[in-house]
Amino acid sequence: LAVADNLVRKSVWIVGGDGWAYDIGYGGLDHVLASGRNVKVLVLDTEVYSNTGGQASKSTPKGAIAKFAASGKVQMKKNLGLMQLQYKNVYIAYVSMGANPVATVKAFHEAESYDGPALIIAYAHCIEQGLSTAEGPQHQKTAVDSLHFPLWRYNPALVEEGKGGFTLDSRDAGLSFAAAALSKTTGENRFRQLVKVAGEEKAKEILERTEEGFKSNYRLLQELAALPPSPAD
Secondary structure, three states, X not given: OOOHHHHOOOOOEEEEEHHHHHHHOHHHHHXXXXXXXXXXXXXXXXXXXXXXXXXXXXXXXXOOOXXXXXXXXXXXXXXXXXXXXXXXXXXXXXXXXXXXXXXXXXXXXXXXXXXXXXXXXXXXXXXXXXXOHHHHHHHHHXXXXXXXXXXXXXXXXXXXXXXXXXXXXXXXXXXXXXXXXXXXXXXOHHHHHHHHHHOHHHHHHHHHHHHHHHHHHHHHHHHHHHOOOOOOO
């Protein structure tokens, strides 16, 4: 019994928010994932510092109102997953339980099974977005359908088998992000407040530019999914 714990395969998971993963802890996160160690990381991405009062993070989308971004965030959201994709030996997944629970479960299973570092970025709704718990699942679906948070997986184990490692789990549903963000039924306070700050026309213009950025990112993901299998490094 004294050595029983040493006979069981250990599963090491690090869990944190986007403020940590995208900002203040990014250097450490990058170091861990680049190490090649069998460590798994789950990022609960609310796109804002949820635990410290709603400050903007590098995950906050362009145009969103948050503390330190009172006139709307100027920069686009940092693409953490694609940055880690360059290592080629990190399992990566963007998941949303409210939008695609099957792909979410599959991602966790693949990440746990992979003998190497893994990063799962999970879209998480938050009261800072002006949402109740009951509204969360439908809101997550809207975020995915509007290309705000596309779902994809990269599995290096498949590449080692000579297969394509990149899988796109969401489609372009034709839902306008700008329209959804400002809608009274599907929108969020962080985007609707932009109307009060910048005016309706300017707010619409800013969010349409954000939408174009999301569309450009999705086109890139489609290209990655269409690439033929390549030999592992």
